[in-house]
Amino acid sequence: MVATAGSHATAMTDPGLEPVATLPGVGPALAETLRKLGIERVQDLWFHLPLRYEDRTRVTAIRDLVAGDAAQVEGVVEAVETGFRYRPQLKVALTDASHATLVLRFFHFRRQQVEQFKPGMRLRCYGAIRHGQHGLEMVHPQYRALHGDTPVEATLTPIYPVTEGLGQQRLRSVIDKALARLPDETALELIPHEMLQPLGLMPLRDALLGVHRPAPDADVPALLAGAHPAQQRLAFEELLAHHLSLKRLRARIRKQRAPALPNDSALEKKFLEALPFMLTRAQQRVAAEVGHDLAKRVPMLRLVQGDVGSGKTVVAALAALHAIANGWQTALMAPTELLAEQHLRSFRAWFEPLGIEVAWLVGKVTGRARAKVLERLAAGAPVAVGTHALMQDGVEFERLGLAVVDEQHRFGVQQRIALRDKGAAVGEAPHQLVLTATPIPRTLAMSAYADLDVSTLDELPPGRTPVRTVAIANGRRDEVIERIRAACAEGRQAYWVCTLIEDSEQLQAQAAEVAHAQLRKALPECSVGLVHGRMKPKEKQVAMDAFKAGGIGLLVATTVIEVGVDVPNASLMVIENAERLGLAQLHQLRGRVGRGAVASSCVLLYQPPLSGLAQQRLETLRETNDGFVIAEKDLRLRGPGELLGTRQTGEMGFRVADIVRDASLMPAVQRVGTAMLREYPVLARRLTERWIGGAARFADA
Numbered sequence: 001m002v003a004t005a006g007s008h009a010t011a012m013t014d015p016g017l018e019p020v021a022t023l024p025g026v027g028p029a030l031a032e033t034l035r036k037l038g039i040e041r042v043q044d045l046w047f048h049l050p051l052r053y054e055d056r057t058r059v060t061a062i063r064d065l066v067a068g069d070a071a072q073v074e075g076v077v078e079a080v081e082t083g084f085r086y087r088p089q090l091k092v093a094l095t096d097a098s099h100a101t102l103v104l105r106f107f108h109f110r111r112q113q114v115e116q117f118k119p120g121m122r123l124r125c126y127g128a129i130r131h132g133q134h135g136l137e138m139v140h141p142q143y144r145a146l147h148g149d150t151p152v153e154a155t156l157t158p159i160y161p162v163t164e165g166l167g168q169q170r171l172r173s174v175i176d177k178a179l180a181r182l183p184d185e186t187a188l189e190l191i192p193h194e195m196l197q198p199l200g201l202m203p204l205r206d207a208l209l210g211v212h213r214p215a216p217d218a219d220v221p222a223l224l225a226g227a228h229p230a231q232q233r234l235a236f237e238e239l240l241a242h243h244l245s246l247k248r249l250r251a252r253i254r255k256q257r258a259p260a261l262p263n264d265s266a267l268e269k270k271f272l273e274a275l276p277f278m279l280t281r282a283q284q285r286v287a288a289e290v291g292h293d294l295a296k297r298v299p300m301l302r303l304v305q306g307d308v309g310s311g312k313t314v315v316a317a318l319a320a321l322h323a324i325a326n327g328w329q330t331a332l333m334a335p336t337e338l339l340a341e342q343h344l345r346s347f348r349a350w351f352e353p354l355g356i357e358v359a360w361l362v363g364k365v366t367g368r369a370r371a372k373v374l375e376r377l378a379a380g381a382p383v384a385v386g387t388h389a390l391m392q393d394g395v396e397f398e399r400l401g402l403a404v405v406d407e408q409h410r411f412g413v414q415q416r417i418a419l420r421d422k423g424a425a426v427g428e429a430p431h432q433l434v435l436t437a438t439p440i441p442r443t444l445a446m447s448a449y450a451d452l453d454v455s456t457l458d459e460l461p462p463g464r465t466p467v468r469t470v471a472i473a474n475g476r477r478d479e480v481i482e483r484i485r486a487a488c489a490e491g492r493q494a495y496w497v498c499t500l501i502e503d504s505e506q507l508q509a510q511a512a513e514v515a516h517a518q519l520r521k522a523l524p525e526c527s528v529g530l531v532h533g534r535m536k537p538k539e540k541q542v543a544m545d546a547f548k549a550g551g552i553g554l555l556v557a558t559t560v561i562e563v564g565v566d567v568p569n570a571s572l573m574v575i576e577n578a579e580r581l582g583l584a585q586l587h588q589l590r591g592r593v594g595r596g597a598v599a600s601s602c603v604l605l606y607q608p609p610l611s612g613l614a615q616q617r618l619e620t621l622r623e624t625n626d627g628f629v630i631a632e633k634d635l636r637l638r639g640p641g642e643l644l645g646t647r648q649t650g651e652m653g654f655r656v657a658d659i660v661r662d663a664s665l666m667p668a669v670q671r672v673g674t675a676m677l678r679e680y681p682v683l684a685r686r687l688t689e690r691w692i693g694g695a696a697r698f699a700d701a
Ligand code: ADP
Pocket: 277, 278, 279, 280, 283, 306, 307, 308, 309, 310, 311, 312, 313, 314, 437, 461, 462, 564, 566, 595
């Protein structure tokens, strides 16, 4: 039986590899449009899966409609009205046998459309239900007039990702033509029989047909929930393809040679002796794991995960010492300038006394200053700290031996590839060390970081006191201000964090400015500072320095302080509108306090009423300070986007798989992935190509 997997139709006769233009009715123009969707070959259409389904197999009584749902209704037009109050609109009132009324509302319409609707006629519509001024309504529903008996759809209607110039109807018909070319199961299957069989999954051919064209008797709720066996089969295969692509990326990198960077114990001793603290056992263990990798001629690919405040920076510095001792350069890259500045200060404080130069490059370093830094990097400056500016074209290192990426979830795999290439000049790939404060549940790590080895800092430095967290409604804001007054009077320092959901730095800055003015007035005896993303780096620095030196008692800030800000004397944090933030972000913010020996507290100021989700989030934070517990909870409440950053999940771009819902598949994915790479590398490559296509080709670059 093993032979079936290996004896497939070869690439030459594989109907899936034919260009789409070989399908009847697909001319050059349509082929070009399809290319925009990443569809070039017939198999790309087989694997262009529905995003979701519309259920037009039944009609819902208007009385039973629920806002937020999508539904199909049928009724008689009662009244038609056009209005031009603010903008033109057309309203059609529809009633049915349940004696309830639904308003169909159109903002864009043509004259013929208005004339089309006649009181008394019967309509069938499909659309999303929302609350309107007078009861429930549908905005721009799809609709058709009914004459006589028109049966409802027999199957769920698949909705595909489309693009301009290509609608659902047309795409559906092209996919039909492609599906007609599906070969039999043996030719289609790429996963070796002996690996697939024990998993009890549905055959691939049946799964594809079942997902594209659900049968009339298919399990509708399961399909809508993504839990149908056909979807599970495809999710498994998709997760496997992603897993394989990350593993192959890893294998490619590991095939290159990296400089061996053994430890210089004299230098390390000097460094450790000058450090104002002793390493924790966890730091020693992780530093040893990193050191072990660095001593080899194979590029290190290691992720260090550790909760906020667990002391990842010094682990990175110890790794940099390996490079320095061997005459190679280290680049440390952070996702924001503020965080990069923080690292710059730590690194300069640690390295300059040892006579080690630390160069600085961010986007705002321009002109002559930039030219000078570039010159230093090209001449071999031992350490460079900065943002993604370090990876841009034109930045050249003499001998890059180690690339450290902080808060990796904000960067993508592509950027890591770009970093790798910075070492190309000398024919050696740099070692890669990735730091993250977002602890990732195991199953998620398996899918997102299959290309990395993982070390965990599971211990906080001693002397930290757990942060006490309380949630207080905005109505009691005055009490909170009194707490700050008391803290200030005792010489303690506090943060006041302003948040907004909008991703607008400008609005955030405005909110912070308003809060700053109010708090200054309310707390004349405290010195109140301000820092936000729109300030000049110099101004930000002045405010941060003053806060650090104790000259400022209360720092009003936006979420720019989320990562990396380190002021041990700050022991109180107020987070405004805490209900708007995700768990991971709240945990990061809270990690800015509790860094010293004084008991710290965090006040989550919220605007009632709280949604159920928000309530659970605030409760979780009150109950625990453990980043791992919080991450697991976050995963259950919000999904992986929050944990990994939208960019990363967007990049992963799953079609059917959902790494939370399908987490239980991961152990099997990993098992099969390892076996396939070892025993069937050609099939592994074809599977990745099939699912990831262009992106997989990119990873091979
Ligand atoms: P994170 O893991 O969140 O990046 P940092 O590296 O910023 O944490 O460290 C947080 C703070 O703890 C810094 O002030 C750092 O100097 C300090 N620190 C790190 N390791 C230790 C240690 N072993 N003992 C005491 N303080 C430490």
